[in-house]
Amino acid sequence: MRKLAEIEDLSGLVRDALGPGCRVVAVDRLRGGSRKGVYRVRVDGAPMTSVIVYSWAETENFWPGRNGVDNGDPFAPASGLAPFLAARRSLDGLGARVPRVLLADGSRHRCPADVAVVEDVSEDTLEALFASDPVRATAALNDLARATDAMHRHRAPEHGRVDLLEQGGTASGVSCEHLVLGRALRDLEEASDRDRRIAAADGHLRDRLHGLAALVTPRAEYGLIHGELGPDHVLVDADDHAVLIDIEGLMHFDIEWEHVFLQLRFGRRYPALSRPGLDAQRLDLYTLAMRLSLVAGPLRLLDGDYPDRAPMQKIAEHNLKEALALLPWRTGTPLPLNKG
CATH class of the missing domain: 3.30.200.20 (Phosphorylase Kinase; domain 1)
Known part of the structure; x- marks a missing residue:
């Protein structure tokens, strides 16, 4: 207790x-x-x-x-x-x-x-x-x-x-995009263990993450x-x-x-916060990575005794659908149902 x-x-x-x-x-x-x-x-x-x-x-x-x-x-x-x-x-x-x-x-x-x-x-x-x-x-x-x-x-x-x-410490990872890719792959693995729909698309999501990461060019200030x-x-x-x-x-x-x-959370109000000059390749990679993080994180939290469970379940479900929608599906085959 x-x-x-x-x-x-x-x-x-x-x-x-x-x-x-x-x-x-x-x-x-x-x-x-x-x-x-x-x-x-x-x-x-x-x-x-x-x-x-x-x-x-x-x-x-x-x-x-x-x-x-x-x-x-x-x-x-x-x-x-x-x-x-x-x-x-x-x-x-x-x-x-x-x-x-x-x-x-x-x-x-x-x-x-x-x-x-x-x-x-x-x-x-x-x-x-x-x-x-x-x-x-x-x-x-x-x-x-x-x-x-x-x-x-x-x-x-x-x-x-x-x-x-x-x-005076030094952060891990050679670059931000490298860190995001590694985190996204771990989130994908965790989410696949918890939901059949993500598991069914695991290979496609993994390939998509690697493909998007390969398009990102190096940067030296943050x-x-x-x-x-x-x-x-x-x-x-x-x-x-x-x-x-x-x-x-x-x-x-x-x-x-x-x-x-900001775009995910502010929705139609995001234009007030949007700014020109953002890197489109980074945005593409980070959008998919963020969606996977917002699936794996809430599901991980729900493994414990977190009390406000319904909002976390809603966050995970919404972002799961959004992550799958980012895949260039061509077959039109329905995805399997959730384990639950």
Whole structure:
């Protein structure tokens, strides 16, 4: 049985952040966190009525364990206080809005895990505002475009997560396209083990990935990307600024990887974020790779006890169909049914 945080676990931490007169009155774990716990903590006796607590406790990580993870791989799981703070420094330096940190502690003295107390920006995500307040959403989307432009123009001669590069480390892989291809082939193998439709198309998908990768030409500088920048990872503050969250995976990488994700997640609103000059060959390879990642990842998460199962199943099913639709099928033969 997982032990998630309760009032008594977070009260001392929040008092240290806000002062001894602060009293915690309610704690709610927010939905969606799969690698860290995200808690809205409501308080009395402080200048603010609530804060957000991030907890990177092992019991908050719902992903099944994987052996042999290469920490130099930009796609390796990014979790913990160090990558969060490194990402926040980088984004803040570029003028991209991120939550203000009120307390950060990796000592394990206050809590048996890395923790941070940050400002509670808003309960409004950009995704929610698209439906409830289109005027505010448009302003925030334009602000997000400004932030992503600043990030993508911030170039580095090496790819890799910012916390690794900040420490003088070197990322794995000779190139971004090489890393994406290797990851896509692993995702394909995992997805094939879990779904007959992917298994039936395994050879065609494998050939397609190799063919697309062969068309990509070398590159020697890389922009700064969030990695999972969907409208659910953008909060909107009282001034209609876009506030980036879930930033631990921030890395220097091909900006085409970000643009593929932006296009998938923002849909008809993507033109506000689109920019000229993107590499068409990279976009083709990364689109298929992203679809396979969004099949294998959710299915892997569902191997465990992740609670919000229906949305993950929906993500996997949608992206499975989209991945198969990218194949140049010529026979018109129906694909086999899912194992389930």
